[in-house]
Amino acid sequence: MNKTAIIYSFNTKKTEKIAERIKEAFNDEMVEMINAEEITEEAFLSFDQMILGVPTWFDGELPNYWDEFLPAIEDMDLKGKKIALFGLGDQVGYPENFLDGVGFMAEILEAKGATLLGFTSTEGFTYESSQAQRGDQFAGLAIDFENQGSKSKERVDAWVEQLQKEFS
Numbered sequence: 001m002n003k004t005a006i007i008y009s010f011n012t013k014k015t016e017k018i019a020e021r022i023k024e025a026f027n028d029e030m031v032e033m034i035n036a037e038e039i040t041e042e043a044f045l046s047f048d049q050m051i052l053g054v055p056t057w058f059d060g061e062l063p064n065y066w067d068e069f070l071p072a073i074e075d076m077d078l079k080g081k082k083i084a085l086f087g088l089g090d091q092v093g094y095p096e097n098f099l100d101g102v103g104f105m106a107e108i109l110e111a112k113g114a115t116l117l118g119f120t121s122t123e124g125f126t127y128e129s130s131q132a133q134r135g136d137q138f139a140g141l142a143i144d145f146e147n148q149g150s151k152s153k154e155r156v157d158a159w160v161e162q163l164q165k166e167f168s
Ligand SMILES: Cc1cc2nc3c(=O)[nH]c(=O)nc-3n(C[C@H](O)[C@H](O)[C@H](O)COP(=O)(O)O)c2cc1C
Pocket: 012, 013, 014, 015, 016, 055, 056, 057, 058, 059, 060, 061, 088, 089, 090, 091, 094, 097, 098, 099, 100, 145, 146
């Protein structure tokens, strides 16, 4: 596999757990962990394959560290970049904005020419609306620690298997 970055905030607890599980499932030393809170344009563009950790915060918004990096992304040409998103959200606490951050991030990355991979079925989730939903899929992996924590490992493992095919 080509060098792949998992980019997420090193200051998050739940997102970090999932990022580490993803790295473990890849079982590949070509996977590099990068702190989203310190990411530079140069570092971001140095990877052709990326996995971004995007929890949803503030009733349907991106966390600050991604919000602050968006102007830089707006100036990028991401043609040829393969990017997969994993999102954390709470379908019971925030049913009207479940996983919205993944939807916003997906839209921005696609507008800059990136190819998005790793879409997953909405089956097994109950919510009212989600910006991340495209037909019967999410634009990435959905993890709900609060309500379906016990399913996280199997969801991550199945996703990594899918990504190993889609990245190659
Ligand atoms: C203040 C607050 C607002 C949140 N807003 C949303 C939301 O709008 N949509 C959603 O799906 N989850 C929402 N969540 C749930 C978080 O996405 C979830 O707890 C996630 O696991 C946080 O991951 P992190 O701690 O690694 O950042 C919110 C949580 C908090 C505490």
